[in-house]
Amino acid sequence: MNDLSCSRAVRISDVRDAAERLGVLFDTHYDRLYRLARRLTSSADDAKDLVQDTFLKAARFPRSIPIGARDEEAWLVRVMINTRRDEWRKTSTRNRHDLRAFSASPWEPGERSAEAALIARTTVWQALDTLSPRRRAVVVMHELEGLAVPAIASLLGVSAITVRWHLSMGKRDLTHTLKPRKGDRK
C-alpha cells in the first residue's frame, strides 16, 4: 500500500510526545542543518543561532513537521532558509561590502601569503552575502555539498528549472562580484 503521507506531504495524526520528537529531530538533523547554516551565514555564531531558531520553530509547530527523515529534513531546510531570508533582508544593506577594499583578489593565481589567502577566502565568503538565502542555498548545495539539481529541487520544493536558474544567476553574480576590476591591486 502506498503511503500517501510521504508522497503528498500530508498527514493526519496526533503528536503525543512533542518533546521527545523534537529531541530525535535535533539528533538526526543537527549536523546537516549546522553545515548548511554555516554556509548560509557569515559566522559560526550566526549559524548556531540560525539552527536554534529553526528548531524553535519546529518546537512551536510540531504537528506541521512531516514524518520521515527525508521529509523532515526538507521541512527543516525550508524553514531555515525562510528564517535566514528574514534576517538577510534586515541586514543585507549593511552586509553588502565593498569587496574592492580587499587587497587580495581571490582570482589571483600563484603562491600567496597566509594572510593574503585568508583575506581572499573572506572576500569569497562575503561575496556570498550578496546572494539571497535561497539562491545562496542552491549554490552551496550544488557547489559545496555536491547535490544534483533534482535533489536540490526536491529538498527546496521547487522545480528543477528554478534550481538551474538560481544556480546560473548565483554563479554569474558571484563571478561578477569577485571579478578583478580596473584599478584593483593585483
Added chain:
Amino acid sequence: MNDLRELLQDADPIRHESSTFLEPRETQRRSLLAAASSGEGRAGAIATRRSRAAFFVVVVSITILALFLGNRLWSPRIQDVHAAVRFEVRLAEDKPGPRLREAKISGTDRSIYLHEEVVVTNSDISAARLIHVGDAYAVGIEFNKAGAKKMREATGEHIGKPVAILLDGQVVMAPVLRSPVNSSAEITDGFTKNEAEKVVKGIVGKT
C-alpha cells in the same frame, strides 16, 4: 584563473572550522528542549508570544463557541448548511467493495473507495487555524469533545488504511492512518495562503 567552485571550496568555513560546532551541540540541545517546554532563555519571547497566542485562541474559541451555541439554539441542525466549506472525514479503502463509493483524490488519478458513514463534519470541529509550513500553508483542525471521540473510535480500528478528508464533497487528501486520530488533524495539501484562509474561515465560519 581559479574555478569558482574551487574558490568556494577553499573559502568554505566548514573546512576550517570542522569541529567547532560539535562542542556546543549538547548545550544547544538542552537549551532547545528547555525552551520548548518552559519558554526560558532565547525562547522566552517566543514563549510569551505563544502565551498571548494561546490567550487569543481561547478568546476566539469562546467567541466561536458562543456563536455556535447561539446558532444551534436559534436554528438547530443548520450548522453544516451555513458553513462556507463543507468538511467531512470518511473512512476509505484502497479496493472496491460492497457499500463503498468510488471517489477520485483531487489533483491525482488515484481512486479510493469511501465508506457511506461520515465520521465527522463541520459540527464536530471546535477550531480551525492557518499554519505556515515553509513556503506552503496548511489548515489545522481541532475537534470538539464529541468529534474527538468519533475520530478516536473510527480510526482506532482502521490503522494502515486510508481516511478521506473531503472539502465540499471533493476528496482533497487520503492519508494512510498511522495511529488513531484523537483531537486534531492537519490538512497540508499545498494550499496557497488565500486557499488556506478560505478553508479555515469556511470550516468554522458562516456564510
